[in-house]
Amino acid sequence: MKRRRGSIAWWLVFLLGVLYFFLPLVATLDFSLKAKPPFAAYTSSLQDPKFLGSLLYSLVIAGVTITASLALIVPTAYWVQLRVPRARSLVEFVTLLPFVIPAVVLVFGLIRVYSRPPLPFTHTDIGSSALLVAGYIVLSLPYMYRAVDTGLRSIDIRSLTEAAQSMGAGWLTILWRVILPNLRVALLSGAFLTLAIVLGEFTIANFLARPAFGPYLNLLSQSKAYEPAAVSLISFGLTWLAMIAIAFLGRDTRTRIEIGGAH
Amino acid sequence: MGFLELSHVKKRFGAFVAVEDFELITERGEFVSLLGPSGCGKTTTLRMIAGFEYPDSGSIKVDGKEITNLPPNKRNVGMVFQAYALFPNMTVASNVGFGMRVKKQSKDAITKRVGELLEMIHMPEKADRYPYQLSGGQQQRVALARALAVEPQVLLLDEPLSALDAKIRVALRNEIRAIQRQLGITTVYVTHDQEEALSLSDRVVVMSDGRIEQIGSPSEIYNFPATSFVASFVGTLNLLAARVVDPSAGRLAVEGQEIRAAKPISGARSGEIVSVALRPESISLEEGPEGTNRLRGPVVDVSFLGSIVRLRIRLGDGPTVSLDTFNDPNLTLPPIGEAVTVSFPPEASLVLDQPAAAPGADPAAEA
Numbered sequence: 160m161k162r163r164r165g166s167i168a169w170w171l172v173f174l175l176g177v178l179y180f181f182l183p184l185v186a187t188l189d190f191s192l193k194a195k196p197p198f199a200a201y202t203s204s205l206q207d208p209k210f211l212g213s214l215l216y217s218l219v220i221a222g223v224t225i226t227a228s229l230a231l232i233v234p235t236a237y238w239v240q241l242r243v244p245r246a247r248s249l250v251e252f253v254t255l256l257p258f259v260i261p262a263v264v265l266v267f268g269l270i271r272v273y274s275r276p277p278l279p280f281t282h283t284d285i286g287s288s289a290l291l292v293a294g295y296i297v298l299s300l301p302y303m304y305r306a307v308d309t310g311l312r313s314i315d316i317r318s319l320t321e322a323a324q325s326m327g328a329g330w331l332t333i334l335w336r337v338i339l340p341n342l343r344v345a346l347l348s349g350a351f352l353t354l355a356i357v358l359g360e361f362t363i364a365n366f367l368a369r370p371a372f373g374p375y376l377n378l379l380s381q382s383k384a385y386e387p388a389a390v391s392l393i394s395f396g397l398t399w400l401a402m403i404a405i406a407f408l409g410r411d412t413r414t415r416i417e418i419g420g421a422h
Numbered sequence: 423m424g425f426l427e428l429s430h431v432k433k434r435f436g437a438f439v440a441v442e443d444f445e446l447i448t449e450r451g452e453f454v455s456l457l458g459p460s461g462c463g464k465t466t467t468l469r470m471i472a473g474f475e476y477p478d479s480g481s482i483k484v485d486g487k488e489i490t491n492l493p494p495n496k497r498n499v500g501m502v503f504q505a506y507a508l509f510p511n512m513t514v515a516s517n518v519g520f521g522m523r524v525k526k527q528s529k530d531a532i533t534k535r536v537g538e539l540l541e542m543i544h545m546p547e548k549a550d551r552y553p554y555q556l557s558g559g560q561q562q563r564v565a566l567a568r569a570l571a572v573e574p575q576v577l578l579l580d581e582p583l584s585a586l587d588a589k590i591r592v593a594l595r596n597e598i599r600a601i602q603r604q605l606g607i608t609t610v611y612v613t614h615d616q617e618e619a620l621s622l623s624d625r626v627v628v629m630s631d632g633r634i635e636q637i638g639s640p641s642e643i644y645n646f647p648a649t650s651f652v653a654s655f656v657g658t659l660n661l662l663a664a665r666v667v668d669p670s671a672g673r674l675a676v677e678g679q680e681i682r683a684a685k686p687i688s689g690a691r692s693g694e695i696v697s698v699a700l701r702p703e704s705i706s707l708e709e710g711p712e713g714t715n716r717l718r719g720p721v722v723d724v725s726f727l728g729s730i731v732r733l734r735i736r737l738g739d740g741p742t743v744s745l746d747t748f749n750d751p752n753l754t755l756p757p758i759g760e761a762v763t764v765s766f767p768p769e770a771s772l773v774l775d776q777p778a779a780a781p782g783a784d785p786a787a788e789a
Contacts, residue, residue, distance in 0.1 A: 318507035326521030
């Protein structure tokens with residue numbers, strides 16, 4: 160009887176959770192369908208060239224951000240864990256700074272430093288996009304660092320590194336052939352979080368006047384009624400597609416080390 | 423000139439001296455074990471040979487070539503780790519062939535060598551398995567094959583069997599020794615398990631607190647320990663406090679019962695307290711012929727240890743002596759409390775360098 164009551168309570172909590180997460184979505188969907196005819200908000204959003212353009216731009220920026228973040232963070236986290244573990248708390252603190260420093264402060268800092276000689280980045284489109292990537296690298300730092308750090312902690316990097324070294328491998332070979340393949344799931348998690356941040360970010364892209372998805376969504380909500388809801392749901396769907404892609408890519412994980420019993 | 427030479431090697435971690443003035447010369451194809459308790463410096467020494475640590479002073483040479491400051495990937499030294507350290511993302515075959523791929527050897531050469539090594543470790547059918555699909559013993563065999571694939575000049579094994587259960591340990595250690603003999607590869611093996619060290623090695627280096635206590639063949643280490651540490655660490659031992667009666671005649675007294683050492687007790691004076699080491703298996707549960715040492719006391723404990731039975735006899739008020747006898751089904755054992763006489767030849771009583779703390783203290787030491 161006690162067990163049954165516990166089970167009911169568990170289901171009640173689960174139901175509340177489902178309602179908490181899905182009610183806003185259902186309400187948004189309901190609102191977006193109020194346009195006449197019912198899917199007009201979706202068709203007009205998808206037909207808008209700015210929608211596709213801003214989405215593609217943000218996806219490219221996300222790809223560059225993810226690549227640059229990984230190139231920066233993986234060797235750093237690896238080196239800290241392997242050679243200077245005492246510096247870990249300091250590095251963790253530094254990676255948490257984006258939570259303390261608002262994006263608006265960051266972007267004004269970037270504009271102030273890089274809008275005049277000798278580094279007039281904001282004078283060109285590519286320069287501004289490079290600044291945007293730099294800003295996003297900083298914003299994604301807490302998530303990417305944690306994902307990579309957790310991945311590194313789940314494998315015995317010291318032994319793997321030493322084993323590879325004893326067989327003649329240098330640092331680049333070790334990172335590329337031994338460490339990175341074993342961090343696949345962690346890297347995908349970090350990449351996904353970065354993608355989510357880049358797709359939804361508004362402040363930095365807006366102040367750098369970049370044609371990104373965040374400012375487009377904001378602009379849309381100021382001029383139209385139903386389309387922002389439709390676009391929000393579309394971007395939510397894209398996010399889920401990205402998650403499914405991660406689950407798909409990460410399913411064939413061979414990173415478990417188990418002892419299958421004595422032979 | 424030896425094949426692997428460590429000369430005056432010293433390593434500190436802050437104020438802690440991990441290895442102090444380590445000297446070792448091994449011959450080509452020799453199997454040497456570094457034996458000692460945790461923290462004695464054996465793994466640090468091994469890691470300095472591998473290049474994962476650099477000595478503060480001293481030199482390391484392989485085949486006459488100085489490798490002291492070479493990075494590990496330039497040393498051609500194979501290493502097997504306690505935690506296997508197989509690459510989880512690679513199959514068994516890929517793991518074994520990793521070093522050859524790094525050295526950019528041809529695909530045919532890699533396939534051939536990997537096949538040979540998998541045959542050698544009796545796992546050719548497991549080539550496509552991943553490490554997580556293997557047992558601990560199998561993983562360690564793959565790790566051994568992987569270390570051997572690059573044909574290293576020296577093979578280093580860091581407690582490779584300690585994560586395995588007892589039966590696998592014995593089987594695998596025999597396999598390691600057979601492979602080592604077959605390939606004739608110079609091997610340094612780190613262990614804290616005396617049985618492993620004694621059964622595998624051509625020579626054993628016993629270490630304590632960063633220093634070498636003794637280097638010798640397993641027989642020398644077991645039968646003629648140079649220090650009380652070696653005597654107490656290797657094998658089961660009775661360590662008795664004895665009063666020197668006549669050093670020139672090798673006469674001693676243990677709890678008032680006189681015994682004799684085979685040789686004069688050098689450097690000791692009459693009345694001085696010394697340690698006498700006695701192996702349990704060298705003591706017999708009988709009075710023995712004339713001229714043997716005899717001790718008498720009540721039986722305080724009888725333990726069955728499988729093939730042997732261990733009895734403990736109390737001497738006087740304090741110390742006990744353990745003796746081992748084969749577990750013969752027809753053996754009649756004395757009941758607890760009954761006074762018995764045990765005997766041992768003078769050659770079995772080894773007077774050690776350091777005196778015991780005080781006469782009368784419980785001297786039975788078991789390692």
